[in-house]
Structures are given as C-alpha cells and as structure tokens.
Amino acid sequence: MEGSIIYFDNAATSWPKPEEVYKAAENYLRNGGANPGRSGHTRSIDADRLVYEARERAATILGAGEPEEIVFTFNATDSLNMAIKGVLEPGDHVIYTSFEHNSVLRPLTSLRRNGTITATMIACDASGNIDIQDIEKAILPNTRLIVCTHASNVIGTVLPVKEISKLARNYGILFLLDAAQTAGSIPINLQEIKPHLAAFTGHKGLLGPPGVGLLYVRKGVSIKPWREGGTGSRSEEEQQPEMMPDYLEAGTMNTPGIAGLNEGLKFIEKTGISTITEREFRLAYKLRAGLRDIGRVKLFEPVREHQSVAVVSFIVEGFDSGELGYVLEQAYGILCRTGLHCAPWAHRTIGSFPQGTVRFSLGYFNREEEVEHALKALREIVCRF
Ligand SMILES: Cc1ncc(COP(=O)(O)O)c(C=O)c1O
Incomplete structure (x- = not known):
C-alpha cells in the first residue's frame, strides 16, 4: 500500500x-x-x-x-x-x-x-x-x-x-x-x-x-x-x-x-450485477466485522446487513470525525468522507448530529487488502491516541 x-x-x-x-x-x-x-x-x-x-x-x-x-x-x-x-x-x-x-x-x-x-x-x-x-x-x-x-x-x-x-x-x-x-x-x-x-x-x-x-x-x-x-x-x-x-x-x-x-x-x-453486488457486499461485511472488533469504534449498523449497500459509517470515541478523516488520509492514504453527507436528518436519526460520522463507501474496484489496511490503520490510531 x-x-x-x-x-x-x-x-x-x-x-x-x-x-x-x-x-x-x-x-x-x-x-x-x-x-x-x-x-x-x-x-x-x-x-x-x-x-x-x-x-x-x-x-x-x-x-x-x-x-x-x-x-x-x-x-x-x-x-x-x-x-x-x-x-x-x-x-x-x-x-x-x-x-x-x-x-x-x-x-x-x-x-x-x-x-x-x-x-x-x-x-x-x-x-x-x-x-x-x-x-x-x-x-x-x-x-x-x-x-x-x-x-x-x-x-x-x-x-x-x-x-x-x-x-x-x-x-x-x-x-x-x-x-x-x-x-x-x-x-x-x-x-x-x-x-x-x-x-x-x-x-x-x-x-x-x-x-x-x-x-x-x-x-x-x-x-x-x-x-x-x-x-x-x-x-x-x-x-x-x-x-x-x-x-x-x-x-x-x-x-x-x-x-x-x-x-x-x-x-x-x-x-453481471449479481457479481458486483456480491463483491461489494463481501468487502463491506469484512469491514463492518473488523470495525466491530476495534474498541472505541461505534459502528452504525443497518438493520439487516444482507439488505444493505457498501456504505459504512462509524465514529471513534474521543475523535472528531473530520480530524480522523484527515489523519486517515495524511498517515494512511485513505480517502473517505466525514461529516453529515448531505443528509442531516439521517444523522439526527442515528444519533450522530451535528458531528456526523466517518464514512467508508466501497466500490467494485476496492480490494480485500485495502479493507485490511484500513482496519489496521484504525487499530493503530485507536492505540496511539
Ligand atoms: C441518496 C442520494 N440522493 C441523491 C444524491 C445526489 O446525487 P448527485 O450528487 O449525483 O446529484 C446523492 C448523492 O450523494 C445521494 O446519496
């Protein structure tokens, strides 16, 4: 990476x-x-x-x-x-x-x-x-x-x-x-x-x-x-x-x-759309599973994971989301979106307003190694700060 x-x-x-x-x-x-x-x-x-x-x-x-x-x-x-x-x-x-x-x-x-x-x-x-x-x-x-x-x-x-x-x-x-x-x-x-x-x-x-x-x-x-x-x-x-x-x-x-x-x-x-769906789902599943295992990470989960797209939102306790996004890019090369994602009521609904969340959204061209790298980065950040 x-x-x-x-x-x-x-x-x-x-x-x-x-x-x-x-x-x-x-x-x-x-x-x-x-x-x-x-x-x-x-x-x-x-x-x-x-x-x-x-x-x-x-x-x-x-x-x-x-x-x-x-x-x-x-x-x-x-x-x-x-x-x-x-x-x-x-x-x-x-x-x-x-x-x-x-x-x-x-x-x-x-x-x-x-x-x-x-x-x-x-x-x-x-x-x-x-x-x-x-x-x-x-x-x-x-x-x-x-x-x-x-x-x-x-x-x-x-x-x-x-x-x-x-x-x-x-x-x-x-x-x-x-x-x-x-x-x-x-x-x-x-x-x-x-x-x-x-x-x-x-x-x-x-x-x-x-x-x-x-x-x-x-x-x-x-x-x-x-x-x-x-x-x-x-x-x-x-x-x-x-x-x-x-x-x-x-x-x-x-x-x-x-x-x-x-x-x-x-x-x-x-x-084939089913190949795309399956691949994006597999990546998001791995990401969500990894995030659940990191202390201080609060993951905002969809009600039924199999009925979701590869959009994953979380916060890290003690971290401003914007600041975390900055560290992820500067130290680990991870480009993501932080804040309210143009959906303020969604954040009020999940309890993350007004600070918002860090959002990792995955696509067909992402790879499992990238998910692993991101999870490693977050583990390091949580340990260090
Ligand atoms: C659910 C939803 N609706 C509408 C839009 C607007 O899309 P566009 O920026 O292409 O106009 C977005 C973009 O993020 C979206 O996520």
Whole structure:
C-alpha cells in the first residue's frame, strides 16, 4: 500500500472508472463532437445513435418498460428536482423519510416555505427500519407524492421500497424513488418496484463520468418540464414538444458524459450485477466485522446487513470525525468522507448530529487488502491516541 491511495468514497462518486469510460468520453470529444439530434450531418446522427444506445442500455439494466421512459439529466439532484417540481401543485401534501438526501429535503423545504405544499417526514429508526404503517397513517386526502431513498447514503440500509410503492399505488399517490445509491450496486427492476418516477445518477454505481443523471418517468405519468427549449425536434412549434424524452430534455446534453456512461453500463452488463453486488457486499461485511472488533469504534449498523449497500459509517470515541478523516488520509492514504453527507436528518436519526460520522463507501474496484489496511490503520490510531 506504500505510496498509493485507497479510495473509499464511492458513495460520493465512484473511482476509478472502467478504462473504456475514459476512452469513450475522450473519443467523443476528439473524434465525434457533434450535437446529437440537431443537425443532419453524419456526426450528429452518430451522436444521436450513441445517446439512444445508452438510453436503451440503461432502460434494459434498470428494467424500464421502454427506452423513452428514461430521460437524461445532469445528476440525481437534477432528476429529483425535475420530478418533485414537475408533479407538485399548490395545496399538495408530500410524505418523505428521515433518510432522505438534501437533494430531496431542500426542494421540499423551499416548496413548503413558500406555501406551495405541506409535507410530513416519517422517522426511520437508528438502523434504518421504517414502519410502513407510519407512512400509511400519514396519508391525507391531498397527499400527492411519497419520496423515498432506495438506500441510505449514511449507513447503507436498503429501504422496503417495493412495499412503499405498493402502498402509494393503493392510495393513488405518486411514488418517487431515489436510487442514487443503489443503481449499479444492487439489482433494480423498475417493473417490479413500480415507481412512477425514479432518480438515478450516472457517476456513482453506474460508473460513468460526473454530469449525467437519469430520470425514469413511467409512461402516462403527467409531469411539467422545468426546462424548456431546443430539442432538435418539431422546431416549428412554439411550445415544448410533448413526445418523450424530448419533452424533458431541452438543451444540449452532456454527450461525452453519456458516451462514458454507456461504457459504464456495458461494464455492468458484462460483469453481471449479481457479481458486483456480491463483491461489494463481501468487502463491506469484512469491514463492518473488523470495525466491530476495534474498541472505541461505534459502528452504525443497518438493520439487516444482507439488505444493505457498501456504505459504512462509524465514529471513534474521543475523535472528531473530520480530524480522523484527515489523519486517515495524511498517515494512511485513505480517502473517505466525514461529516453529515448531505443528509442531516439521517444523522439526527442515528444519533450522530451535528458531528456526523466517518464514512467508508466501497466500490467494485476496492480490494480485500485495502479493507485490511484500513482496519489496521484504525487499530493503530485507536492505540496511539
Ligand atoms: C441518496 C442520494 N440522493 C441523491 C444524491 C445526489 O446525487 P448527485 O450528487 O449525483 O446529484 C446523492 C448523492 O450523494 C445521494 O446519496
């Protein structure tokens, strides 16, 4: 490990990427470069084909019904804002959980503060358990939307989204799934979970570059575009064309990012999602087991370890988390994330607010030796200080 770094920050963004991801983004910029779907020349047509290929591949991997249900955005935050602001009307009520990321909490707060909506937060327990009955009890006649993260970006717990989705459907309420932390790490089948809307980001488990996200809009779901403009289609019309995905994709897209994402998706197809899940789970299992054995380490555990992603949070008694992160990098080359991870209510829920935790988030390219090195580092730190 001497001299090298250990990257344990995959929940923020995954690194490294498969080699083909770098190559495809560079190849598009050097040798393609045209705006997809805008012009009639061959390079523009090729770029359009590339975008369609990535859309089709994402739809297949995520189990969408049709490629047109997949909209390219710029990240999960973009997708969540488009979904939340695209479906809510004045007077609507929203239900969300205490494990949501700021990309859900902040749009809801601003809509609440300007009087557009009311909202109810359902508290999870410290290990991520959520009682579906608590959600059902919070439903009001004007409840329009339930938003839920698929997995906590703080402790890794996978939430019972299929059951929540079913509840929403039973009451005729829209269900928005935030799959930022699960796509590419655990299998997702949109036709089984049946959300109306789902937000994805391209740069985490889907292994693409930053700057690309995906929004799934189930066929028939009514949504307003929050960005309108050029689509390269029906240019004679003054209003936004209503056909999907153009309806929600105004403006030049991040084509080099999509080219890279397409290769990230191919890598997932080739490797197999179950192989990725198993490998990430094995690494996280080893890490959690090792952390439990170190005195002064408090591990924040998911309720059922087999239903979690490889996001591991802990604190070391007597240590500020930020300071510990600094020591881990400076003395041991371990890059991780400390603090609140853009999820303040999750930390209130697990009892680590306002200091936050140290978060090790593992990816497919991490190795067992890296986990062993990190555990050794923590044992040394705990003994020394
Ligand atoms: C659960 C969750 N939702 C949304 C986001 C936002 O993702 P992005 O930064 O790609 O917009 C994140 C990012 O960490 C996340 O963990």
